[in-house]
Amino acid sequence: MPQSKTAAKVMRILSPSRQNTEPILPQKPSQKAIQDEQLIWHALKKDSSKGMELVFRRYYQPLCSHAVRFVGSKEVAQDIVSDLLAHFYDQKLYLTITSSIRSYLFKAVRNRGFNYLKFDLARKGDLASSPEPRIAETYQPDSITQYEELYQDFEKAIETLPSQRRKIYLLFQFEGKSMKEIAMGMELSVRTVETQLYRSKIAIRHLLKDKWLIFTLVFAHLL
Amino acid sequence: MHDKDTIKELLLNCFNGSASVIQKKWIDDWVNESSANEEVFYTYLEEWERKNPQYLTDTEGALLAFRNKSETDLPTKYNVFSVPKPSKWPSYRLFLVASVVLFGLLFSGTFEQLMVKTYRTGFGELATVTLNDGTVVFLNANSQLKTPRFAFGSGVRVVELLGEASFNVTHDPVHKFIIQTIDGLDVVVHGTEFTVYNRRNTAEVQLKSGKVELIKHGQNGIESVIMLPGEKVRMESGGTLQREKVKTPDEFASWKQYRYVFDQTSLSDVARIISDNYGVEVKIADEAIGELTISGSFRSEEAKEFAKSVAEVLGISLEIQNKHFLFFKSSQ
Numbered sequence: 129m130p131q132s133k134t135a136a137k138v139m140r141i142l143s144p145s146r147q148n149t150e151p152i153l154p155q156k157p158s159q160k161a162i163q164d165e166q167l168i169w170h171a172l173k174k175d176s177s178k179g180m181e182l183v184f185r186r187y188y189q190p191l192c193s194h195a196v197r198f199v200g201s202k203e204v205a206q207d208i209v210s211d212l213l214a215h216f217y218d219q220k221l222y223l224t225i226t227s228s229i230r231s232y233l234f235k236a237v238r239n240r241g242f243n244y245l246k247f248d249l250a251r252k253g254d255l256a257s258s259p260e261p262r263i264a265e266t267y268q269p270d271s272i273t274q275y276e277e278l279y280q281d282f283e284k285a286i287e288t289l290p291s292q293r294r295k296i297y298l299l300f301q302f303e304g305k306s307m308k309e310i311a312m313g314m315e316l317s318v319r320t321v322e323t324q325l326y327r328s329k330i331a332i333r334h335l336l337k338d339k340w341l342i343f344t345l346v347f348a349h350l351l
Numbered sequence: 352m353h354d355k356d357t358i359k360e361l362l363l364n365c366f367n368g369s370a371s372v373i374q375k376k377w378i379d380d381w382v383n384e385s386s387a388n389e390e391v392f393y394t395y396l397e398e399w400e401r402k403n404p405q406y407l408t409d410t411e412g413a414l415l416a417f418r419n420k421s422e423t424d425l426p427t428k429y430n431v432f433s434v435p436k437p438s439k440w441p442s443y444r445l446f447l448v449a450s451v452v453l454f455g456l457l458f459s460g461t462f463e464q465l466m467v468k469t470y471r472t473g474f475g476e477l478a479t480v481t482l483n484d485g486t487v488v489f490l491n492a493n494s495q496l497k498t499p500r501f502a503f504g505s506g507v508r509v510v511e512l513l514g515e516a517s518f519n520v521t522h523d524p525v526h527k528f529i530i531q532t533i534d535g536l537d538v539v540v541h542g543t544e545f546t547v548y549n550r551r552n553t554a555e556v557q558l559k560s561g562k563v564e565l566i567k568h569g570q571n572g573i574e575s576v577i578m579l580p581g582e583k584v585r586m587e588s589g590g591t592l593q594r595e596k597v598k599t600p601d602e603f604a605s606w607k608q609y610r611y612v613f614d615q616t617s618l619s620d621v622a623r624i625i626s627d628n629y630g631v632e633v634k635i636a637d638e639a640i641g642e643l644t645i646s647g648s649f650r651s652e653e654a655k656e657f658a659k660s661v662a663e664v665l666g667i668s669l670e671i672q673n674k675h676f677l678f679f680k681s682s683q
Contacts, residue, residue: 177418184414190400192408202406210413214420227386231393271379272392273365280368302406 165228172222172229180217183229188213191237197279198241199248200286200301208240238275245282245336285335289328296321297328362395468500472514474630475652477609484508485521486528491606492628515606515627517546520561535568536586545578550627557583567592610650611657618643618678621661625676629654636679640667 164186172179188209195205212233216222225232289297296314299305300321307325311318358381364370365378382389470490472478478490482498486508490496494514507527520528520540528540532549538556545563548555556565558578565584567574576592578584585593606628613621619641622633631654635641643665651657658676662669670677 180417181414184410184417187397188410188413189404189408190397193400193404193406194396196405206408206413210417214417217417228390228393230397231390234393234396272382272389273370273375273378276365276368276370276375283368 165230168229169222176217176220176222179222180213183213183216183233187230187233191233194234195237195241196302198238198275198282199244200282201304202302203304204244205241208244209237212236212240242275242278245278281336282332285332286328288335289331293324293328293331296324300325358391359395362392363399366396366399467497470496470498475628475654477606482508482510484523484526484528487519489517489519491515491517493630512547512549514550515546515548517544519544537566537568539564539566554586555583556585565592609652610648612648613645615644615646617641618645618661618665621645622676622678625654625658625661629657631674631676633658633676634678636677640665640678640680643667 168179168182168186171182191209191212192202192205195208196202199205199208216233216236221232222229227235286294286297292314296310299310299313300307305313307318307321310316311321314321361370361374361378365375370378378392382392470478470480470488472490472492472494474493476492480488480490480496480498482488488496488510491514494512494516496514496516497511499509507529508523509529509531511531513532518528518530518540530538530540530547532538532547532554536554538545538547540561540563544559544561546555546557546559548557556563556578558580560580563578565576565578567576567586574592576584576594578594581596583595585595611624618635622635622641625631626633645661645664647664649657649660651660654676655671658669658671658678662678666681668679668681670679
């Protein structure tokens with residue numbers, strides 16, 4: 129099986145001991161990434177505050193960018209990532225994690241993003257018009273690519289919105305503009321903006337719920 | 352079947368959303384195969400996210416915010432774990448000593464407040480206090496009762512009274528109940544119902560039932576009097592104890608219902624009662640009417656109402672200005 133052979137090679141490169149001195153396959157980015165990872169790891173052990181600076185400089189941007197795919201809001205994405213990094217630092221998780229820092233951070237940010245999305249949609253959705261049976265089941269992605277599917281579905285859901293509604297939704301959610309600002313900028317009434325936002329929410333929720341948010345009904349009902 | 356480049360291509364397609372269901376299934380299995388594969392997955396995810404940023408973040412700002420937060424959070428932790436430099440020791444110690452002293456000062460100041468609970472009634476206000484031994488105290492207006500905040504100790508039960516109160520003491524032969532009043536007059540109780548009055552340098556104890564012992568700590572040593580039910584003992588400041596029989600024991604602590612019972616009580620005494628209980632200034636214009644006496648029972652929660660009915664009964668006039676009451680002879 130050539131496939132597993134490759135895997136074995138990769139494993140050697142990325143062995144958790146990080147003491148890899150073997151010649152590395154021509155994989156420039158990952159080689160660099162490994163070196164960076166090692167550097168950060170040592171820095172954290174030596175001086176955690178300095179180490180965190182490296183973590184921020186390296187991962188803050190991609191993590192925020194990834195988080196925003198799930199939550200659709202700059203502010204929320206930044207909050208999630210800052211929270212995550214603070215937790216990582218306060219609990220000294222860099223001493224206990226078995227995977228690389230990158231794996232840990234990305235996995236965690238995906239989890240948090242997913243949890244936020246389901247909470248947000250359950251909170252703001254319209255329950256009265258949802259006659260679906262309430263299934264007491266917490267759906268959590270059980271394979272890694274389901275996270276990919278989730279944010280892609282989320283993006284598609286936003287894409288299906290009529291253009292004006294989508295614009296308003298993005299201004300409000302992603303840019304964090306207030307309803308008043310949007311209304312002024314687009315020469316609409318605040319009431320219209322409000323309605324459009326509400327409809328966006330319902331539409332997105334409608335598109336996501338069958339696949340992802342069955343449980344949110346239960347969740348919201350309990351609240 | 353899959354070399355590195357193919358895997359990379361596959362993963363990027365997956366991130367972009369152009370991977371087929373079968374390809375995704377393969378990726379899932381491949382990631383589950385080993386943690387090294389998972390690492391590869393996240394390496395490419397990071398790379399992809401770097402190349403396709405959704406927006407540009409303010410990393411410096413976030414770092415600054417993080418620093419500020421951790422700087423305010425961490426010093427305590429660091430003080431504990433770091434080995435202090437010798438030169439820093441004196442200031443550290445000084446700080447410790449200073450804080451202990453400061454704490455001590457603060458504590459001694461508030462010690463009494465901590466250990467003693469004070470019940471206070473305003474003018475025209477009554478209160479019922481149940482102490483933690485079950486004793487019920489009815490506080491008359493403008494009175495103050497000090498009790499230990501946390502239960503009574505193992506010895507005697509001591510409270511301090513200023514003003515007037517009626518006690519219904521829970522019987523406990525082991526732990527005496529003592530009420531301290533002015534000028535070292537202690538009322539020692541053996542399970543009874545009685546009233547203690549302690550205003551204007553005069554203490555007065557009226558006993559309804561049970562047994563009460565009065566102990567006076569004077570310059571000539573200790574004087575002790577045992578009271579019998581229906582008796583009233585009065586002590587003026589520095590004076591001696593005067594025992595008298597209460598004429599109307601039924602009217603015991605009638606003020607509990609805002610009721611005042613007078614029997615040949617002089618207007619000057621009534622004025623004093625009004626003044627004490629309602630916090631108003633009561634004056635009598637001429638001494639002759641101060642001698643007038645009044646009998647009967649009045650019920651009033653308000654000073655004005657009370658004074659008006661007194662004036663009516665005595666056929667004198669009353670002038671009220673805010674909190675100043677003046678009784679004077681009617682012109683007719």
